[in-house]
Amino acid sequence: MSVSPYRYLFFSSFLLPLDGSCMPSLCCGWAKEKNLKEKKKKKKKEDWKKIRGYPQRRGMEKHTGSLCTNPHHLNIWKAQELYYLRMQRGRERMEREKVSELNQCKRRLRVCVATCNRADYSKLAPIMFGIKSHPDEFELEVVVLGSHLIDDYGNTFRMIEQDDFDIGSKLHTIVRGEDEAAMVESVGLALVKLPDVLQRLHPDILVVHGDRFDALALATAAALMNIRILHLEGGEVSGTIDDSIRHAISKLAHYHACCTRRAEQYLIAMCEDHSRILLAGCPSYDKLLSTHHREDYKDIIKAWLGDKVQEQDYIVALQHPVTTDIQHSIKIYGLMLDALLSFNKTTLILFPNIDAGSKEMVRVMRKKGIEQHPNFRAVKHIPFEQFIQLVCHAGCMIGNSSCGVREAGAFGTPVINLGTRQTGRETGENVLHVRDADTHNKIYHALELQFGKRYPCSKIYGDGNAVPRILKFLRTIDLDEPLQKTFCFPTVKDSISQDIDHILETQSAMSIDLGGTNLRVAIVCMKGKIVKKYTQPNPKTFEARMQLILKMCSDAMRDAVSFNCRILGVGVSTGGRVNPQEGVVLHSTKLIKEWSSVDLRTPISDALHLPVWVDNDGNCAALAEKKFGHGKGVENFVTVITGTGIGGGIIHHSELVHGSTFCAAELGHIMVSLEGPECSCGSRGCIEAYASGMALQREAKRLHDEDLLKVEGMDMKLSEPITAAHLINAARLGNSKADAILNKASTALGVGIINILHIVNPSLVILSGVLASYYQTPVQHIIKERALFSAQSIKVVTSDLEEPALLGAASMVLDYTTRRTY
Secondary structure, X not given: OOOOHHHHHHHHHHHOOOOOOOOOOHHHHHHHHHHHHHHHHHXXXXXXXXXXXXXXXOOOOOOHHHOOOOHHHHHHHHHHHHHHHHHHHHHHHHHHHHHHHHHHHOOOEEEEEEEOOHHHHHHHHHHHHHHHOOOOXXXXXXXXXXXXXXXXXXXXXXXXXXXXXXXXXXXXXXXOOOXXXXXXXXXXXXXXXXXHHHHHHOOOEEEEEOOOHHHHHHHHHHHHOXXXXXXXXXXXXXXXXXHHHHHHHHHHOOEEEEOOHHHHHHXXXXXXXXXXXXXXXXXXXXXXXXXXXXXXXXXXXXXHHOOOOOOOOEEEEEOOOOOOOHHHHHHHHHHHHHHHHHHOOEEEEEOOOOXXXXXXXXXXXXXXXXXXXXXXXXXXXXXXXXXXXXXXXXXXXXXXXXXXHOHHHHOOOOEEEEOOOOOOOOOOOOEEEXXXXXXXXXXXXXXXXXXXXXXXXXXXXXXXXXXXXXXXXXXXXXXXXXXOOOOOOOOOOOOOOOOHHHHHHHEEEEEEEEOOOEEEEEEEEOOOOEEEEEEEEXXXXXXXXXXXXXXXXXXXXXXHHHOOOEEEEEEEEEOOEEEOOOOEEEEOOOOOOOOOOEEOHHHHHHHHOOOEEEEEHHHHHHHHHXXXXXXXXXOOEEEEEEOOOEEEEEEEOOEEXXXXXXXXXXXXXXXXXXXXXXXXXXXXXXXXXXXOHHHHHHHHHHHHXXXXXXXXXXXXXXXXXXXXXXXXXXXXXXXXXXXXXXXXXXXXXXHHHHHHHHHHOOOEEEEEOOOHHHHHHHHHXXXXXXXXXXXXXOEEEEOOOOOHHHHHHXXXXXXXXXXXXX
């Protein structure tokens, strides 16, 4: 490469010695220039290494001259330089990512405020202004739906635009009709349209106000789309269907900004998380308290009511329909208009909201000529700032608007609240309730009492600082915390055990057996074991009997806790004809007096707070055999009770047979003779008249009176009463008279059972009761002798159950509660 001579001359001018010696050669000057550049380059590298913090490489200080000439040292230096350069770039990248994460954490919270009508906008507007005033922290999105977009209700979306808010979406969601069906259809239409809007806006949090059906649609859509919800004015109670809607929105919402301490406590009682509840006050108070003393209020009054109207000399009327009783609310509306016409004061009346029934209320207003009357000014909408001035300086406010019980209290304006729409809200002393506004005179008298008064100002619903509290609350929301809402349920005692065998053993029933002599109560576990039994003589009167039953049941309930038994219900076994569907004893036997048309289910269930089943004692014995005895797994069988009387039950196709009038299986009253002895039922020749314990006792007494009962070897005390046992004992000892009576009884019972076999054709006969063991063999023998060939092989067995009536009563409870039929 050629070098310009000017270049050498340029460098030589700087290389001339100061002492004026001769100029060196051009070649020497070029060499010096090159050495100078290398020194500068080397010094720059050393400075760069010091700045970067490179460690000193061993031997490099002493052999710097060989750094550029030794290839080995050159490769080491380049590798180390590349390593430290990569480390530095990694640190810089980490710093950039950290800064990016910090910026991400500080990103603006996207808040979507949805407004449905003029009323909720008055509460939401202060919050919207507050959010808009902090553009570095929040990003505001506005959604307008509901009656805002309807001309009949003033097209109130325009006031949102006049407040300089950009409306992100306008949703026409109202189905006209102003009835219950239209409200439901409006909710459905809103749910159809909202998903697209929420997906497009993708807010971090949705602000919903109050208790409107539109708000319920908003909360439902947001909750299902995993969008956090802040609910304003939850926990309040007004007294209409609005309560249900408001509480439903509260359960869907993740955060709450309530107005009063009572509302906060109600939300906590509804198991809402206390840490997510803000006691903020009503946002509308922030505006109305700040504009309370506007100097132009007289101009506002004149603009809406005319030049001649003075402050406190006019009435503001605002009445909405009550959707749970539309016709009554329309009637109250008409009575209010009549009272206002009679009162003859200038009245500013606002149209009702869009709830079901509003169309009829407007029709009533027009029928009475209110819009043309000189004393009335009927309007669809008034801007909130002007409306609160009109309320503040009114002589009285009447109707059922929440404004009357909330905002009006801040001014001390007298209010007349008609009907039940706001009776549950907290109010100041300025509110006079006319709950049963059923006459024109009652409302007129309320106007006379309230008009022109002034009351102390009340700040129950706010102190004017709600918006700063809500904005601070929004700043604390952590978008990284789990979205799944949690509830703060009251503590519930854990179960003792989760072992299925333990649960089955401790599930128990309380059973009651009403016998002719004794009253028995028992705790019976699932396996049929009687845990504890209580026995008392059966009182003779109804009142004493019921009192004793309830006392014994209470004692059993108390003891069940110590036995670790969980009582599932109560089963009652009683003599006589029983309607098990209603738990009523239709009429009983002569053994149990004052026991006809008795409702057993209701008093026992009310006292113990448990379900109660009632059935005949014979049917209960059959149920006991089906669940715990010989009838277990048998589809068709008959149980015959041979005790004081004769009874029983029939199980057919695994179900108990009751009959059309609940007298099926009255086996003791099957007639086996036309001229037999008299029965307790009033007939003759029944099985019970031959084979029951009472029949045998009667015959034993007859033999005893004739001195024909006692035989050699038979021990009888003079003082003991004669029973059937004495007759059986005498027969075993060879008493022919006693034996003949027992043979006749056995034959009667056997013939009766044969009749049963020929009618229902069971596969098994179970004899139960104190006489069962004696009757088994002779009855089986009679069946083989006299029954049809197809029925001769049917087996007769005696019950192994000690307490069939108690176990049967328990089985009604245990079978039903474990979803089994009987």
